[in-house]
Amino acid sequence: MTNPLLADWATPFALAPFDAISDEDFAPALEQALAAHRAEIDAIAADPADPSFANTVEALEAAGTALDKVLSVFFTVAGADSNPQREALQRDFSPRLAAHFSEISANKALFRRLAALWEQRDTLDLTAEQARVLMLTHRNFLRAGAALEGEAEQRIKAIKSRLATLGTEFTQNLLADERDWFMELSETDLEGLPGFVVSAARAAGAEKEAKGPVITLSRSLIVPFLQFSPRRDLREKAYRAWAARGANGGKTDNRGIAAEILKLRAERAQLLGYENFAAYKLDTEMAKTPANVRELLLAVWEPAKARALADGAVLEAMLRADGIAGPLEPWDWRYYAEKRRKAEHDLDEAALKPFLQLDRMIEAAFTCAHRLFGLDFAPLDVPLYHPDCRAWEVTRDGAHVAVFIGDYFARGSKRSGAWCSAMRSQAKFPEVQAPVVINVCNFAKGDPALLSYDDARTLFHEFGHALHQMLSDVTYESVSGTSVARDFVELPSQLYEHWLEVPEVLGEFATHVETGEAMPKPMLDKVLEAANFDQGFQTVEYVASALVDLEFHDGPAPADPMQKQAEVLEAIGMPHAIGMRHATPHFAHVFSGDGYSSGYYSYMWSEVMDADAFEAFEEAGSAFDRDRARALEANILSTGGSRDAAELYIAFRGRLPGVEALLKGRGLVAA
Structure with a gap:
């Protein structure tokens, strides 16, 4: 049988068939994908024709499709839903991947082709994007050590591995x-904590199979505990554990x-x-x-x-x-x-939080994207890697733009923090491909889930990264979406946070979890006044x-x-x-x-x-x-x-x- 990671994905929007993939598929798929990529690189390097942008740079852009498929799935689940088997695979894969890409950057015949193109760049009649891709490709090889020889070349390979x-x-x-680490709480220890913290602690205790509520080191649980617990001894114990990770x-x-x-x-x-x-x-x-x-x-x-x-x-x-x-x-x-x-x-986080429902904040992020960029979001019923995940088709004027996946809740199998990644990036070469973008967060689970104001800001932040991926409109994947300078990549995400604080956005979407009423204007005003608190x-x-x-x-x-x-x-x-x-x-x-x-x-x-x-x-x-x-x-x-x-x-x-x-x-x- 064909490994599902390497098969053609006859799924909606060619999404990864998570329901058909098992952990046993990753290692053999990686072996085959590495071999295929190695053969592609060797063919480019050994091409008897004089180097051209098409047979060298574009050939590099087109290579590694199978490897990209395997790694996009693996690193998604390794970060967001790990288990001992996936952790062992990651320990095995990391040095092997480093060695693989070191071999490519150290391929002297390949680098000679790139260097020749770089020397001839002014005569190649390249588009502005092609010239940029050539520059970046040549520079990346140099920075990876392609020009090194002898002991230095071998040493840098060993260092990267x-x-x-x-x-x-x-x-x-x-x-x-x-x-x-988790700290069990008695019923007495819960005194003074608002209901949303108690509910989150009980949910965390159930996940840990503890006897009762617990505080974990998830930011969405420990921070509100440190905010509200009147028990200084328990705050100290929790903080010290958090700081000692x-x-x-x-x-x-x-x-x-x-x-x-x-x-x-x-x-x-x-x-x-x-x-x-x-x-x-x-x-x-x-x-x-x-x-x-x-x-x-x-x-x-x-x-x-x-x-x-x-x-x-x-x-x-x-x-x-x-x-x-x-x-x-x-x-x-x-x-x-x-x-x-x-x-x-006069602003109480416990009173504010019922107005910040996760689903309403997702709706707010989507609505802002519609008003700004004309994007529409429709739920998709597709297999994903965890029951907590949700997916939407993103369209504009009826045309498909992207698939967006949200994985919002904290769990023991997920690393801390929040991030955005593209399981597939936008490109037009070697064929047109629409992006598949995922936001991963660590919000405390609830029914319904309620956010802190900082959580809501995080949701908008990561969605700003997602927009950078979804609205990408370039030819080559190597410069697609968030493939920008590191100190530029946070601009779209941090900029998008500002729309959370637009009064009409909170006025429409900050509605009470029980009554459905909009946030009262005095509270809304206080939220915005306290934004810099x-x-x-x-x-x-x-x-x-x-x-x-x-x-x-x-x-x-x-x-x-x-x-x-x-x-x-x-x-x-x-x-x-x-x-x-x-x-x-x-x-x-x-x-x-x-x-x-x-x-x-x-x-x-x-x-x-x-x-x-x-x-x-x-x-x-x-x-x-x-x-x-x-x-x-x-x-x-x-x-x-x-x-x-x-x-x-x-x-x-x-x-x-x-x-x-x-x-x-x-x-x-x-x-």
């Missing part, structure tokens, strides 16, 4: 710590892995002729240099820290008023900040993580990353009562792979642009101005990486932005 193994181990250790000793400890990763990255950069890994990584980003990143982060750090210290003094006074000598600790901040928000803004805290915890990431990579690799982390935090004056958003042992953005390594700053780099970009709609007089929406789609959402990121932004806005709109948007300077 080892890094792939370490990244997988880091991720799986973190998942194990998050999956295995990846640093508990034993086989799941990530500290040694982080040190080895940093050492290997530094060596890799030096082999490629760069001073350090940050210089290597940032060379192809909008920021270009570590100095530019540091300048941005420090420009935001000082006003954010000043705001956080002032807020911390208020919260510590509240702590002392409760008869606690202090000082204010990290497990206290969210609890007293929530009490302060209720007092100063606690921004000092939120900015400090993020920027601290971004600065630590930068300092890890901008210089020699630290022998002890934990000591280096402590030194960086001391140097910038990290407030005692605020923890890093991602401490080193659970900093998956940086250590599970190279994606955000030396690049965690990119959320803030993109926020400089998203704050300025939304001002374009405000200047036009409407958040749904069609001319601005058309310009956004034409210059950013549809273009992928087919043009330089700065060029795209200037085409949309007429200029590059400064940091002022970001500071104003976060309420860190006077409006």
Whole structure:
């Protein structure tokens, strides 16, 4: 029988036939797909004809179709619905895939063809997109070590293989710590918690097969527990466990892995002729240099820290008023900040949450996409990899655009965080293919599911990434959708968050779970007024993580990353009562792979642009101005990486932005 992963998928929209795929199919499918891809690469490299864009670059674009199918399915389920067998497969696949792609980049005959085309580029009569794809392909080979010889060539192969193994181990250790820890609560321990937290704790207890309700390390459960539990002892226990992920000793400890990763990255950069890994990584980003990143982060750090210290003094006074000598600790901040928000803004998260139903927020995201870009969403009844998943066909003027899949609920088999990926990317070559896009989140399950305001913002954020994939309109898959500079990729996602805060959106879709009534205008006004509440805290915890990431990579690799982390935090004056958003042992953005390594700053780099970009709609007089929406789609959402990121932004806005709109948007300077 044909392996279902390698067969032609005679399913609606050629979706993966999840109901026909078993874990036993992955290993043999990978073997065949790797062999097929290897044969395709060898044929391109050995082509007796002179190199041309068609027989070399386009041939590379067309190669690997079977491998793409296998890996898109495997990495989807490995991240969102793992099990011991899939974890074992991932440990096996990671170094093999690293070796496979190292072989391709080290193929001297293939690289000679690319180098020849690069030398002749001005005579090839290429379209602008083709010229861009040639440049990126040639550059990627160079950055992978294609020009290296001898010992250096062999060493970089070994480094990439080892890094792939370490990244997988880091991720799986973190998942194990998050999956295995939970804190059982008695009925007495539930006192003071709002109903939605109690319901989520009971649901988590049922999933863990515990005797009663539990608190897990899922952000959508532990954060509201830290906000509302009056039991300081339990808050401390939960917070310490959350902060200690990846640093508990034993086989799941990530500290040694982080040190080895940093050492290997530094060596890799030096082999490629760069001073350090940050210089290597940032060379192809909008920021270009570590100095530019540091300048941005420090420009935001000082006003954010000043705001956080002032807020911390208020919260510590509240702590002392409760008869606690202090000082204010990290497990206290969210609890007293929530009490302060209720007092100063008369806004109670427990009263707000019934108005933020998951289904209504999904509907809100879809409706905004319809008003801005003319997209329509119709539910699909198709087999998916987990019962929690849902799918929609996306159309425009009746024509098929994409398939969108949403996987919204936290579970023990899913890694933490939220992400967007394309199971199939948009392209027109070698044939037209429409994208299949998935958003994965970790919201607390409920019947119906209710979101915090931060959860709702996350939903809009990930859907912004999805729009970047769905509205892509390029020829070549390598520059499709989110295949852009890392510090540009967060622009569409962070920009889309702004539509959640448009009053008419919340006014229509924030309806009470029991009565169906719209959110009362006084509450709506308070929600919008409080949008920047606690921004000092939120900015400090993020920027601290971004600065630590930068300092890890901008210089020699630290022998002890934990000591280096402590030194960086001391140097910038990290407030005692605020923890890093991602401490080193659970900093998956940086250590599970190279994606955000030396690049965690990119959320803030993109926020400089998203704050300025939304001002374009405000200047036009409407958040749904069609001319601005058309310009956004034409210059950013549809273009992928087919043009330089700065060029795209200037085409949309007429200029590059400064940091002022970001500071104003976060309420860190006077409006």
